[in-house]
Structures are given as structure tokens and as C-alpha cells.
Amino acid sequence: MKMEVINRYITIKNHVDGASQDSDFELRSSPLVLSLEPGSDEVIVKNLYVSIYPGQLIRMKSYSSSQECSKSAAAITPGEDIDAYGVGKVVVSGNPKFGKGDIVAGLLKWGEFTVVKPGGMLNKLDPMGFPLSYHVGMLGSVSGLSGLTAYAGFFEVCKPKKGEKVFVSAALGSVGNLVGQFAKVLGCYVVGCAGSKEKVALLKEKLGFDDAFNYREEPDLESTLQRYFPDGIDIYFDNVGGHMQKAAVSNMNINGRIAVCGVISEYTDRQKRAAPSMMDVIYKRIKIQGFLAGDYLNLFGDFLSTTCDYLRTGEIQPLEDISDGVESIPSALINLFGGQNTGKKIIKVAEE
């Protein structure tokens, strides 16, 4: 007897070239037989947690040159299911590497089940005593994910030294909160910005940032940064681009470094660009460096052991923002660009 379920999943109705809205998405259902043809080496996974990240919106555009530069940025086709990093449990396996009940992590779908084809990215997961959701966010092991992005971007791209002054934008985002916490552990002076009073309090009280401000209340970002960094900025971890980047360049010290990690301002509205002073860039010998975590997979072991240690000692606080059910996926992505998440945005698709 073949067991059949209804698999609910999210798709887009059309390419999304600006900000996304509810009407761009569709929740579809299709029957799925929970067994495999003889000889099949597919794996059917029941999805438990899936990730929401800004890069997915870029993949929904009708065209972006970035789609050619990185496999993780390949275009998403309307009507098709959408892949996303996640953690799940094997329901049935034609692949001898996996058995029923195994907890796995890899490239799953924005849906309730994933049929992983041979060659698909899937690995058994050792939770190491941490909640499964941590492995979707801060401890996740593939490109585009927050933990390695924060670690590689901060330590490798910025090459920080103890005592340096670090500014983090979108500091409660999935990457920013970890960058700020890594910087504090190293002994840097860290200021973050976020979009509400509550978030500012969280940065200072829960995450131990030296200071924080609400950028929505600051009409003149250059003088704001001057106030928070009277001795200048050595490192700017840039998650937003635009006017904040420009203001940071004005306030940077000699040999300042900017790791460009995200451009929330550019994803949804190309008009919000702002050009930093290249004269400052020259005279202050500033480095502006784009990067992708996928180029630093060789550091994954270091990153994982370091971060797990800090989580166990409490030097780093996990920061997750979890919604329930596949139907919450569209609003979770939309709200990401409104800065409505606090920490890594994750969808809990099902109970273990």
C-alpha cells in the first residue's frame, strides 16, 4: 500500500523586480506518494525548518547579473517550487547513505516535503546538543548562510584587531547580530544600528553591543556616526549599502575596511544608491570588499567549533525569529526587507 500525502509548497506567480508583496506568491498543493520506485536513489525528506534569506528575492528578479555569478543566486522560475536551506527528517530513502528517521540538512524546498534527487545537497546532521533550528541559521553549512557569512566576513575580510572600532548595520539581522557578538568577544568597540527602539535595547542589553541607534530617528547619518564614533570607524560591516555606506566612509579611519555583505537598500529599490567619496577612499586607503560565504567553506570547521564553544559558554547569544507553517513564508520574506525580523528568520514547517 502506498501512503500519499498532500504536499503544500510556496511558489511565485511572476518574477519580482522590486519589493515583493503577498500577491506575488501562491501556496500550492500536490499529492506526493511517500514511497519510491524500485531502483530509485531519491530521498524524500519531511521538512522541519527552512531558511528565509534576502538572496532569495534577488533570485526572483526577471534578470540580475548576480544570477550569473553564483549558483546560490540562480534565477527562480514562476510556478516551480523554490529551494531553500533547511533541516528535515528522512521519510523514505533510496540512497544507502540515508535511512528512515535520519535528521538531515541541505538544500530543501519552501514546502512540507522535499524530494531530493541524486546529487542534491544533503547531509546527515549531528545537532551537537543544539536545537535543530540553529543548524538552519547560525550554524548552517552552506553558502549564503548567516553564521559562516558573519565569521568569514568579519575575520577574513575585515581582519579585525582587538580594540578596533566596529560599526554594524542591520545589526539585528541574521548576520549582523553575530558579527557584533564576534567583535565583542574579540575585544572591539561595537556600535550597531537597527530600525526600532526595541531593537536598540536588545542590541545593548541582550547582545552586549557598546552602543546602538535607531537609524529611522537619524536624519543626518554622517553626524550620527560622528557622534557614536568620535575616534572614527575602523571596520564597517555593511548589510545595507546606500546612504549608510556613504556616511560610514566619511567617518572611517585610515586603513578602514568595509565588508559588503548585503544591500537591503538595493534589493528592492535601485534609486536608493548613494556614492561614497572616492577621495576619502583614496586618502584613507579604504578597502571596500564584496564577499560570499561560499568562498570560505574551508573555514567551516574553525567557524563551527568556535561558535559552538561561544554558544555553550554564553559569550554568544542565539538570536532567532521563527514563524510557523509554510503559509507564513511569503510574509516572512516580505518582512525581511522591512527589517521586521530580529535575528535569523526561520520557518518551522513541522514538529519533529
Add this chain to the structure above:
Amino acid sequence: MKMEVINRYITIKNHVDGASQDSDFELRSSPLVLSLEPGSDEVIVKNLYVSIYPGQLIRMKSYSSSQECSKSAAAITPGEDIDAYGVGKVVVSGNPKFGKGDIVAGLLKWGEFTVVKPGGMLNKLDPMGFPLSYHVGMLGSVSGLSGLTAYAGFFEVCKPKKGEKVFVSAALGSVGNLVGQFAKVLGCYVVGCAGSKEKVALLKEKLGFDDAFNYREEPDLESTLQRYFPDGIDIYFDNVGGHMQKAAVSNMNINGRIAVCGVISEYTDRQKRAAPSMMDVIYKRIKIQGFLAGDYLNLFGDFLSTTCDYLRTGEIQPLEDISDGVESIPSALINLFGGQNTGKKIIKVAEE
């Protein structure tokens, strides 16, 4: 008997905050006694060649944050004489290191004579068989000078590999022409841009660039660069900033590098800024790096022997643009920003 001469020198009447014009400058004269008080350790130098470089205009602004970042960018005060790198001949010396008739190089003045105080930057010069003017421009040994800027910026900041595709803006400028020639010697594909048909011909015919274009005839720089670099740009040596930088970012390859050397567009008009796509910067892992040659003085020995060899074998062509007399200094500086020089701009103040 004390010999007295009339020393003619250039000064500014006022700070210059935009483009400079003739009326900003003044040719002054004052008597100078060509002998020293007993016990004085000054050196009086008859200036032979002095340098004209864009950084001098920045120093004339009433304020620029760059003036705080680099000694070579310190503000110039109206009415005072203006220092500039140059080569001269010692007339009288109170310093045992120098004797009458010595050829010296160092920080002189935009004038006919320089009284070098103790501690002033002055060294005996071995011309090594080259014309003295070469030692003001491409072979000069202090910060802000073209040869070391080209060498350090290209080899150290861009880390080029044979076969890479290199784009140079202001390619007939003092730095750009050398960068292009270094890149050709290394075996790169090199395209330059300049501001006239004659300059384009010079780049291709005299300097051996693979191709070149006149940016004034190109209304859409993004598609221009796409045409000249169908396989993308690996290295952009940026002497101008603004829209050209933006177009270069759009056409860069993965792991592309931009050495930001000059911002002609920004020196005289802050409105010409243009913001490159930070999404491209991220997905293509582009590095945008400002630099000053003064940080690479440790490379001066390498640079000098390499460049002298190439000059002797003819693999590198010298490119100088020499005007005569201190009275030609103001127009030389003004025209630098109109792109009217071909190669290093030098003033021949006097015959040897």
C-alpha cells in the same frame, strides 16, 4: 659681496574649492640673497624641474577631510609659496651633506629657487643616465608620484596575473600610461580610455595598448566597456571615479579588483559622483581599494630597478608633457583637470 636674485614663485590668492582658474593664482617676486648666515644649515636650490599633480588642487581647498589623512595632502595657505616635488641644483649649502653644484631631488617650491630648511626632504640624485625630468615624474621617489603609484597600485593592490583583462582610465595620465605599460609587459590584455582621437592613437600606436577609446564619444559607458571587454574586466585601474567606475563594476568579472588611484571627477565637482551596484560588488566579490604610494616606499628599490630596465630595453616608453617657466604653472594645473596633458606634467623652470 652678497649676490641677490629675484625669485619668482607661484602662490594662490584664495582657497580653491571647485575647478581652479587663472585668477586664483598669482606670480610673485621677492629678492633672495644667495648666501647663508654663518652657522645656517639651510640649502639654497635652483629649481630645474618641478612636478604638477592633481593632489595639489585638493590641498588648495578651504577644507578637505583628506587633508587630515596624509602629510602630502596638507592644506596650502593663500599667499604662501607652494611646495612640489622637483629636481634642482645646489647653489649654496650650509649642510655638509650637500655641496655647490650637486643635483638634488626633493620637496622644492613652485618657484625659481627653494630655501630648504633643516629636516626638509632633499636627497642627492643619481640620474643613472636618464634625463633629470624622469626623476620628477616616473622615477621620482616620494609619495604621490606617478611611477611608484603605478607600480604599487598595479602590482600590489591589483595582484595581476598574466592574461588578465585590464582597463585603465585617464590612460595617458602620468600614472595611467605606466600602469598600461606595466600590464602589457606582464602579458595582460589592456584597454585604456582618454579624451581625444589623438590620445587614443597614441595609446595604441606608441604605448602598445591592445585597444583604446575616446570616452567623450561614448554616451553609454556600460555598453562601451562591454564592447571592449566581451569577456569582462578583471582589473580596473581607476583614475577618474564617477560614472566610469560605475560602468566598470557592471562589467567586472568575479574576483575583480579596482585600485582607486584618482578621482578627477570628484576633485572639481562633487556632483559627478555615481554609485556602483553593491549587489555586483557582493556577487562578484569585487574589491575596491584606495591607496597612496607613500605606503609602499619599501617597494621603491624594486620599482626603480624594474622600471629602469624596461626604459633601457624600450619595453616602456617615457611619456612626459613639459612646459617652460614658472609662469606656466597655473595653466598646467588647470589643464590637468581638463585632461589636456599627455603623460606626466612637468615644468622646466630653468636650464641646467
